[in-house]
Amino acid sequence: MKIYVPMDSAAKALGAEDVAAAIRTEAKARGIEIELVRNGTRGMIWLEPLVEVEIDGVRHGYGPATVGDVADILAGDSAKALGPVEKLDWMKRQTRLTFARVGVINPLSLSDYEAHGGLAGLWRAIGMDGAGIVEEVTKSGLRGRGGAGFPTGIKWKTVHDAAGPQKYIVCNADEGDSGTFADRMIMEGDPFTLIEGMAIAGLGVGATKGYVYLRSEYPDAIRVMRRAVEIARGAGVLGADVLGSGRAFEMEIRVGAGAYVCGEETSLLNSLEGKRGVVRAKPPLPALEGFLGRPTVVNNVISLATVPVIFEKGAQYYADFGLGRSRGTVTLQIAGNVARGGLFETAFGISLGEVVNDLGSGTASGRPVKAVQVGGPLGAYIPVSNFDAPLGYEELDAKGGLLGHAGLVVFDDAADMLQMARFAMEFCAVESCGKCTPCRIGAVRGVETLDRIAEGDGAAIPLLTDLCETMKDGSLCALGGFTPLPVMSALTHFPNDFATQQEAAE
Amino acid sequence: MNETVPTSEEIDTLLAEYSHLEGPLLPILHAMQDSFGHIPEAAHRPIAEALNISRAELHGVISFYHDFRENPVGRHVLKICRAEACQAVGGTALAEATLAKLGLDWHGTTINGAVTVEPVYCLGLCACAPAAMLDDRVVGRVDNARMDTLLAEAGA
Ligand SMILES: Cc1cc2nc3c(=O)[nH]c(=O)nc-3n(C[C@H](O)[C@H](O)[C@H](O)COP(=O)(O)O)c2cc1C
Ligand code: SF4
Numbered sequence: 090m091k092i093y094v095p096m097d098s099a100a101k102a103l104g105a106e107d108v109a110a111a112i113r114t115e116a117k118a119r120g121i122e123i124e125l126v127r128n129g130t131r132g133m134i135w136l137e138p139l140v141e142v143e144i145d146g147v148r149h150g151y152g153p154a155t156v157g158d159v160a161d162i163l164a165g166d167s168a169k170a171l172g173p174v175e176k177l178d179w180m181k182r183q184t185r186l187t188f189a190r191v192g193v194i195n196p197l198s199l200s201d202y203e204a205h206g207g208l209a210g211l212w213r214a215i216g217m218d219g220a221g222i223v224e225e226v227t228k229s230g231l232r233g234r235g236g237a238g239f240p241t242g243i244k245w246k247t248v249h250d251a252a253g254p255q256k257y258i259v260c261n262a263d264e265g266d267s268g269t270f271a272d273r274m275i276m277e278g279d280p281f282t283l284i285e286g287m288a289i290a291g292l293g294v295g296a297t298k299g300y301v302y303l304r305s306e307y308p309d310a311i312r313v314m315r316r317a318v319e320i321a322r323g324a325g326v327l328g329a330d331v332l333g334s335g336r337a338f339e340m341e342i343r344v345g346a347g348a349y350v351c352g353e354e355t356s357l358l359n360s361l362e363g364k365r366g367v368v369r370a371k372p373p374l375p376a377l378e379g380f381l382g383r384p385t386v387v388n389n390v391i392s393l394a395t396v397p398v399i400f401e402k403g404a405q406y407y408a409d410f411g412l413g414r415s416r417g418t419v420t421l422q423i424a425g426n427v428a429r430g431g432l433f434e435t436a437f438g439i440s441l442g443e444v445v446n447d448l449g450s451g452t453a454s455g456r457p458v459k460a461v462q463v464g465g466p467l468g469a470y471i472p473v474s475n476f477d478a479p480l481g482y483e484e485l486d487a488k489g490g491l492l493g494h495a496g497l498v499v500f501d502d503a504a505d506m507l508q509m510a511r512f513a514m515e516f517c518a519v520e521s522c523g524k525c526t527p528c529r530i531g532a533v534r535g536v537e538t539l540d541r542i543a544e545g546d547g548a549a550i551p552l553l554t555d556l557c558e559t560m561k562d563g564s565l566c567a568l569g570g571f572t573p574l575p576v577m578s579a580l581t582h583f584p585n586d587f588a589t590q591q592e593a594a595e
Numbered sequence: 596m597n598e599t600v601p602t603s604e605e606i607d608t609l610l611a612e613y614s615h616l617e618g619p620l621l622p623i624l625h626a627m628q629d630s631f632g633h634i635p636e637a638a639h640r641p642i643a644e645a646l647n648i649s650r651a652e653l654h655g656v657i658s659f660y661h662d663f664r665e666n667p668v669g670r671h672v673l674k675i676c677r678a679e680a681c682q683a684v685g686g687t688a689l690a691e692a693t694l695a696k697l698g699l700d701w702h703g704t705t706i707n708g709a710v711t712v713e714p715v716y717c718l719g720l721c722a723c724a725p726a727a728m729l730d731d732r733v734v735g736r737v738d739n740a741r742m743d744t745l746l747a748e749a750g751a
Contacts, residue, residue, distance in 0.1 A: 098718075098719070098720065098733045099720055099722060099723050099733075099735060101732075101733055102723055102733040103723055103735050103736065134722035134723050135722070264717075264719060265716065265717060266717070267678030267679040267680045267681075267716065267717045267721060268678075268679060268680045268721045269719070269721065270719035270720070270721055272719075298617075305625075305662055306674075306715060306717065306718050306719065306728075307718075307719060308731040309731075309733070341616075343621065343622065344621070344625055346624070346625070346661070346662040346663060347660055347661035347662035347715075348659065348660050348661060360621065361621075362617075362618040363619060363620025363621055363646070363656065364620075364656060365655055365656055365659040366659060380617075380618075422721065422722070423722065424680045424683075424724070425679065425680040425683035425684065425721065425724065426683040426684050427722070430722030430723070431722050432722075453684060454684075462679055466678070466679060496721070498679050498680045498721065500683045501683075504683065509682075512679070512682070516678075516716065519716075520716070
């Protein structure tokens with residue numbers, strides 16, 4: 090009997106370790122021979138821990154499973170039975186390209202990985218020259234999934250064309266945005282995809298060394314990635330002679346130290362070099378003078394982890410999904426006060442309303458939805474009246490929003506938007522790298538100003554608006570520059586929460 | 596957490612293990628903190644000398660990052676998420692109740708030295724919030740009862 094229990098940290102956080110232990114004990118007591126596979130998560134976090142039992146090659150789900158459910162699950166007669174997992178609505182409605190293997194395979198089995206299409210992309214890339222590899226990525230239309238949406242092919246071409254004795258691939262796994270966990274999920278659930286993507290990037294631009302800058306808040310992902318790198322090295326996927334190609338690519342996992350701003354690429358590079366994570370002015374571009382002053386590709390985890398499927402299926406196949414200039418799939422992370430939270434991969438273009446109300450089934454509390462913050466702490470609070478917005482980079486921008494890393498945090502009507510605006514300013518003050526005054530000092534003033542408004546001083550509202558303008562115009566990076574977005578969207582769409590007590594009483 | 600004062604041999608061993616890396620400082624600081632619970636004062640001079648940086652520069656780096664501590668902490672570290680997704684499901688109230696119960700402020704340590712409570716901005720558990728982490732162990736959908744269990748386990 091083959092049984093799957095996820096080792097993803099969200100599943101663990103909901104009790105997967107205890108369930109796995111109970112399955113072992115119960116199987117032994119009943120004298121049932123089992124093979125227990127620790128997979129990644131399927132992304133249906135409201136069903137975690139999701140136990141899957143394979144029967145005649147079909148995986149049947151049981152969830153959310155508790156220790157008390159284990160005996161019935163093994164007996165094949167549990168009230169938590171969900172039927173075949175692949176037939177669940179959430180699974181059927183997705184287009185899983187980047188996440189095709191996550192939740193399906195044993196994350197640390199290279200043979201499982203290859204049996205599910207893994208390494209096909211790298212084999213194909215080995216048969217191409219650097220320029221051909223870069224051209225393929227350009228044709229796919231892939232844009233950076235870290236937030237800015239910059240075309241990945243153009244970045245790679247700059248590094249490819251740059252001269253340098255040593256070039257680098259740096260993977261940005263700092264994933265600091267609240268409401269996002271796609272990077273973590275793929276690193277824990279299919280780490281070889283990221284390794285393969287980085288190796289293809291290395292072959293493409295002529296870089297022989299890669300680093301993953303992985304946040305310290307993800308101890309499970311760190312363990313899985315480190316182990317996967319060792320396995321890949323042992324199997325010759327990494328090393329002096331990648332899959333016998335005669336070309337080298339090595340990589341290392343580095344751990345961050347709890348600074349949100351280190352997700353900004355130049356701050357990240359300083360941190361990787363062992364300096365304070367202060368943002369660098371651009372130019373020079375990291376593509377030309379990046380890690381240790383050398384040409385460097387900095388890409389988000391999802392950007393790099395999407396490269397293998399582009400090479401496996403072809404650039405055109407990938408580009409055929411999507412909307413407008415947003416090609417391929419978006420890996421939505423549905424979070425916060427939502428009944429059904431998790432990861433949902435689909436072509437760009439799905440509406441915010443469909444995601445929140447239909448996929449997410451509304452709030453967890455059962456109260457009405459008030460707002461959704463899209464794109465992390467620097468993203469806008471979007472009211473229900475804008476739920477027709479299609480999720481694409483330009484499309485959301487037109488609605489005053491920011492897609493960012495595609496995290497969605499749902500709030501119910503109990504949320505106090507003035508307090509959320511205050512938190513945005515407080516977060517900016519805590520995390521500012523300190524380089525620009527509008528960010529460093531402005532954010533502190535922002536907190537004070539919002540406190541005045543909360544105390545009923547309506548005259549402070551124009552001050553807040555001015556302050557946001559100053560921060561937007563006078564900040565070097567998006568931390569100071571975009572903090573006004575959540576603040577101003579809260580103020581614009583939810584003016585009642587900012588009304589002075591007198592006004593509210595009138 | 597280990598709070599003994601490290602010997603210079605222990606410090607040199609860690610330095611030798613990481614000094615050859617490109618950009619070795621963060622890996623060294625993490626290794627020191629993993630071994631000693633904080634970055635001990637005694638390690639400052641050897642690190643600065645090994646990497647050929649000034650002690651002021653070293654201090655600048657240590658103080659920049661929220662993770663690095665210059666003083667010993669409790670035997671366990673409890674991190675409670677303060678970010679938006681956790682706030683959306685009552686994370687703020689949970690954090691306040693926990694601090695009040697322990698009579699602590701953020702970064703404070705219980706009198707018996709068992710637990711230090713720190714804020715964290717996102718653990719990537721945003722679809723099963725509110726979230727917390729006791730040392731390296733993640734916990735989701737934390738309510739007051741679950742928090743009490745965690746605190747009891749940690750000996751708070
Ligand atoms: C304050 C700040 C935080 C950021 N955090 C992240 C992050 O955690 N992960 C990420 O991939 N990009 C982050 N970015 C964006 C990066 O600067 C950069 O655009 C990205 O890593 C490039 O990779 P991509 O083109 O593949 O998206 C952040 C930017 C800013 C300004
Ligand atoms: S905006 Fe803030 S975080 Fe960004 S460079 Fe300026 S001070 Fe640093």
